[in-house]
Amino acid sequence: MSLLELDGVTRRFGGLVAVNDVDLVLEEGDVVGLIGPNGAGKTTLFALIAGSLPPSSGSIAFRGAQVGGWSADRAARAGIGRTFQIMRIFKSMTVLENVMVGSYLRETRPARARDLAEQVLETVGLGELAGQAAANLTVASKKRLELARALATQPRLLLLDEVMSGLTPVETSEAVELVRKLNQSGLAVLLVEHVMEVVMPLSQRVVVLDHGVKIAEGTPAEVSRDSAVIEAYLGDQHAAAGG
Amino acid sequence: MGLLLFVYPFVVKDAFWQNVAVLALVSASAAAAWNLLGGITGQVSFGHSIFYGTGAYTTGYLLVRYGLSPWVGMAAGCLVAVALGIVIGFPVFRLRSHYFSIATIAMQQVIFIIVVNNKALGAATGIELPLREASLANLQFSTRDLLPYHLIALALLGVSSLAIWLFMQGKAGAYVKAIRDDEDVARAMGVPVRRYKLYALALSAAITSLAGSYYGMYSLFIDPNVVLSLNLSIAIVLVGVLGGAGSLWGPLVGAWVLQVIQEETRVRLSGAGNALDLVIYGLLVMLIAVVEPAGLIGIGRRLARRLPVRRRAVQR
Numbered sequence A: 001m002s003l004l005e006l007d008g009v010t011r012r013f014g015g016l017v018a019v020n021d022v023d024l025v026l027e028e029g030d031v032v033g034l035i036g037p038n039g040a041g042k043t044t045l046f047a048l049i050a051g052s053l054p055p056s057s058g059s060i061a062f063r064g065a066q067v068g069g070w071s072a073d074r075a076a077r078a079g080i081g082r083t084f085q086i087m088r089i090f091k092s093m094t095v096l097e098n099v100m101v102g103s104y105l106r107e108t109r110p111a112r113a114r115d116l117a118e119q120v121l122e123t124v125g126l127g128e129l130a131g132q133a134a135a136n137l138t139v140a141s142k143k144r145l146e147l148a149r150a151l152a153t154q155p156r157l158l159l160l161d162e163v164m165s166g167l168t169p170v171e172t173s174e175a176v177e178l179v180r181k182l183n184q185s186g187l188a189v190l191l192v193e194h195v196m197e198v199v200m201p202l203s204q205r206v207v208v209l210d211h212g213v214k215i216a217e218g219t220p221a222e223v224s225r226d227s228a229v230i231e232a233y234l235g236d237q238h239a240a241a242g243g
Numbered sequence B: 001m002g003l004l005l006f007v008y009p010f011v012v013k014d015a016f017w018q019n020v021a022v023l024a025l026v027s028a029s030a031a032a033a034w035n036l037l038g039g040i041t042g043q044v045s046f047g048h049s050i051f052y053g054t055g056a057y058t059t060g061y062l063l064v065r066y067g068l069s070p071w072v073g074m075a076a077g078c079l080v081a082v083a084l085g086i087v088i089g090f091p092v093f094r095l096r097s098h099y100f101s102i103a104t105i106a107m108q109q110v111i112f113i114i115v116v117n118n119k120a121l122g123a124a125t126g127i128e129l130p131l132r133e134a135s136l137a138n139l140q141f142s143t144r145d146l147l148p149y150h151l152i153a154l155a156l157l158g159v160s161s162l163a164i165w166l167f168m169q170g171k172a173g174a175y176v177k178a179i180r181d182d183e184d185v186a187r188a189m190g191v192p193v194r195r196y197k198l199y200a201l202a203l204s205a206a207i208t209s210l211a212g213s214y215y216g217m218y219s220l221f222i223d224p225n226v227v228l229s230l231n232l233s234i235a236i237v238l239v240g241v242l243g244g245a246g247s248l249w250g251p252l253v254g255a256w257v258l259q260v261i262q263e264e265t266r267v268r269l270s271g272a273g274n275a276l277d278l279v280i281y282g283l284l285v286m287l288i289a290v291v292e293p294a295g296l297i298g299i300g301r302r303l304a305r306r307l308p309v310r311r312r313a314v315q316r
């Protein structure tokens, strides 16, 4: 039984097919990269897995249970943790309080929830900022906070949505190290990045989406040689450079 | 502040100011209850008189019809209010919060119409409560000195505030604040959003009902046009907002100001029932919202910061 198994997953928004017949398998301990140009359907796929959106068709199995169409809180309880691409921190709370919302999922006692939250903040390197108002954090710290909050729910599968975009090269390599460390402790990670370079050194396998369709899957080396991928990406980057 | 409120009725013997204090304490309880749901959990109710009225009517009805002690009536009122809250909240909390606001207004009208057409509940005239021997058991006292009424109202506010404070200490507190800040993210963190909205609503309804029960016993007359009115619902919202949504002392300050305005307009302008008091109060709320969004409590805090020497004393 695989950790996560997507079979023919499709999601429509009116006439638009944001995710089109996607198959995907993740095993315990995997780090899989999910890449694709803007609008490819990566965030939508995350929302489907994490229960924020129901799929239009297809099946999503997490540890053998059909989770497609579950509510997001049920998916979280089952062990699926996610971050949000557009950093959505709880703005009236401190950094620690933000993380405690996550840690209360499995630690009902306040003291235990606080301990876990502090521990997670140490892990992501925000220990010093625990008492700060979350709204005042820098972009890089907010991304770490997103990560800490998801980790505090003690997930088995972590869905990271562009946690490294917008970071400086130094911050990016720190974040890469952090994800590697989490993975070494046994956590499976599905990693969305717009930038291919970040995903390649981290992922055992890479899946490429374009216009909702999975156009390639393989090792980082295989995928970066794939002509369809090069076309999708180069086209996008040329467009970006030109625009 | 707590001590001040305790000493007040021993010192102040003027009937007008004693009455203002009792009413302010009662409406502070209701506003604190509203604040838990509207200010802290972010589910703005414009129908809290439903629960206030539920308390008053349950207590009054059980007393007049079955001769039951008002204390029993208060407890029963809480249960009915919680049940009513869940019946309203369960379907509506599936939707986004502004639907909840609209639904509370609608429910308010529905319940008002049901009650004023119900003979057993006194229809449009309401319920007059019998005068009993002055005693704690009867929850009736001499009206020459409102001292006992004041102390019980204060105890009620104390118990309500304590219940809310306890609710906010652990997981529930963290969850309801998360719901107000971002419902979707809360859900992704494993928060069963609807369940925690219902918890907040249940506690809020119970406390509001207690305030309503007590108000009924204090005025010995339960008028649907008062205890089930939209005016009252709005007054509860305004008191919560004026004082400073989210703070513990805010509702008390807001309630005090509203009571003074209410009594003054009633006495000086014979403005009973024309909602002039609410107009004045509403303007005040707007003015304060512009100056200090955190309400009167926020203004107080700012002043306290300007006066460093007195800071510790003021913060108490």
Ligand SMILES: Nc1ncnc2c1ncn2[C@@H]1O[C@H](COP(=O)(O)OP(=O)(O)O)[C@@H](O)[C@H]1O
Pocket (backbone or CB within 6 Å): A013, A016, A018, A036, A037, A038, A039, A040, A041, A042, A043, A044, A045
């Ligand atoms: N809630 C929604 N309603 C309608 N269209 C949506 C919605 N969410 C995403 N889309 C569309 O689905 C497509 C995929 O979006 P998204 O999953 O955000 O892509 P990516 O994360 O790969 O950039 C885009 O065309 C986007 O406009």
Ligand SMILES: [Mg+2]
Pocket (backbone or CB within 6 Å): A042, A043, A044, A085
């Ligand atoms: Mg995206």
